[in-house]
Amino acid sequence: MAQPSTRFSDNYEVKEELGKGAFSVVRRCVQKATGLEFAAKIINTKKLSARDFQKLEREARICRKLQHPNIVRLHDSIQEESYHYLVFDL
Numbered sequence: 001m002a003q004p005s006t007r008f009s010d011n012y013e014v015k016e017e018l019g020k021g022a023f024s025v026v027r028r029c030v031q032k033a034t035g036l037e038f039a040a041k042i043i044n045t046k047k048l049s050a051r052d053f054q055k056l057e058r059e060a061r062i063c064r065k066l067q068h069p070n071i072v073r074l075h076d077s078i079q080e081e082s083y084h085y086l087v088f089d090l
């Protein structure tokens with residue numbers, strides 16, 4: 001049987017909480033391969049309605065396109081079984 005995907009925890013070490021959003025917790029994380037630090041916005045997708053889930057996908061799609069010195073860059077976007085991880089520059 002296929003193992004559930006653990007792409008986030010395989011690749012990042014989760015550290016302290018940096019802040020909270022309406023549907024998310026933002027935590028500092030360290031990319032294991034590089035030692036680089038990022039801010040991971042961790043969203044419990046089990047609590048989201050279908051509409052909210054669409055909004056989350058839209059947010060990720062838009063963030064991926066944004067390139068501006070005053071806007072944090074979306075580095076990675078990972079969907080696992082119960083959580084979605086948006087990995088931003090810290």
Ligand SMILES: Nc1ncnc2c1ncn2[C@@H]1O[C@H](COP(=O)(O)OP(=O)(O)OP(=O)(O)O)[C@@H](O)[C@H]1O
Binds near residue numbers: 018021022024072089
């Ligand atoms: N890239 C980052 N670096 C450092 N801290 C961050 C970063 N992103 C978010 N935070 C912290 O997390 C808090 C919540 O993040 P953000 O404002 O993105 O959430 P939100 O848009 O309110 O959330 P939601 O999408 O759940 O409604 C911020 O106020 C800030 O303290």
